[in-house]
Amino acid sequence: MGLQSHIARPYHHDVETPYESTGRAGQKSRTRLALVAAARALLDAGLTPKVEEAAAHAGISRSTAYRYFPNQRSLLLAAHPSISPETLLPTDPSTDPRVRLDAVITEFTSYNVAWEPQLRTSLRLSLEPAAERTALRQGRAIGWIAEALTPLRDTHPGIDIHRLAVAIRSATGIETLIWLTDVAGYTREQAADTVRANAHALLDAAIRGGST
Numbered sequence: 001m002g003l004q005s006h007i008a009r010p011y012h013h014d015v016e017t018p019y020e021s022t023g024r025a026g027q028k029s030r031t032r033l034a035l036v037a038a039a040r041a042l043l044d045a046g047l048t049p050k051v052e053e054a055a056a057h058a059g060i061s062r063s064t065a066y067r068y069f070p071n072q073r074s075l076l077l078a079a080h081p082s083i084s085p086e087t088l089l090p091t092d093p094s095t096d097p098r099v100r101l102d103a104v105i106t107e108f109t110s111y112n113v114a115w116e117p118q119l120r121t122s123l124r125l126s127l128e129p130a131a132e133r134t135a136l137r138q139g140r141a142i143g144w145i146a147e148a149l150t151p152l153r154d155t156h157p158g159i160d161i162h163r164l165a166v167a168i169r170s171a172t173g174i175e176t177l178i179w180l181t182d183v184a185g186y187t188r189e190q191a192a193d194t195v196r197a198n199a200h201a202l203l204d205a206a207i208r209g210g211s212t
Helices: 025-044 051-058 062-068 072-079 097-114 116-126 141-148 161-170 174-183 188-209
Strands: none
Touching: 025 051, 025 062, 025 072, 025 116, 051 062, 051 072, 072 116, 097 116, 097 141, 097 174, 097 188, 116 174, 141 161, 161 188, 174 188
C-alpha cells in the first residue's frame, strides 16, 4: 500500500481551538477540513494562502475561518500532510538491508514529490526566526530508515544504525529534493534517482567501514 493512502488527518501539531471543542463537532470538523483542503489546493497552485484566501476558495466566510485558524501560520501548519504508517516496508520484506532501504527511500521520495508544495511551505516556516518545532522536524523518516537497516544489527553489529539513519535522512529529504531541482536543475525523476543513490552510497560506505 502506497504512502499516500495513509495521509488523511491534519498534522498533530495543529491543536483544536476552544471554538472547535464545543458543540456541533461534526459540522466544525467538516469546516476545518474544507479550509485545510482549500489551503492545500492553493499551495498546489504555487500560492501561499492567507486565511481569508483559503476561506474564499472554500466558500466559507472570513470571520468563520479565523475562528479555526487565527493566522496564516496556523493554517499552513495544518495544511502540512500527516503521515500515519508505522512502516514503509512492504509486506513480508526482504532481509537484505539494501533491498529494504531501497523500498523505504522509494516510498519516502514519492511522498516528498507528491506533497512538495506543502513541504516547501513547512520548510520555510521552520526557518523563520523563533519558529516553532514544525511538522518537518518531527517526521518519522529516521525511524522508517532505521527499520530498513535493522538486519545490520546481526550482520554488522559495529554500525550505529540510528546515526546511519540520520545520515541517510539528511541526504534524501525534502531539503535535498529542493536543492536538486531548484539549484542543480534536475527533473523530479533525476532527483529521485539521486537520493536513492545517496542512500545506497551511505549504506555501502558504512558496511565497508564496519561502523559509523
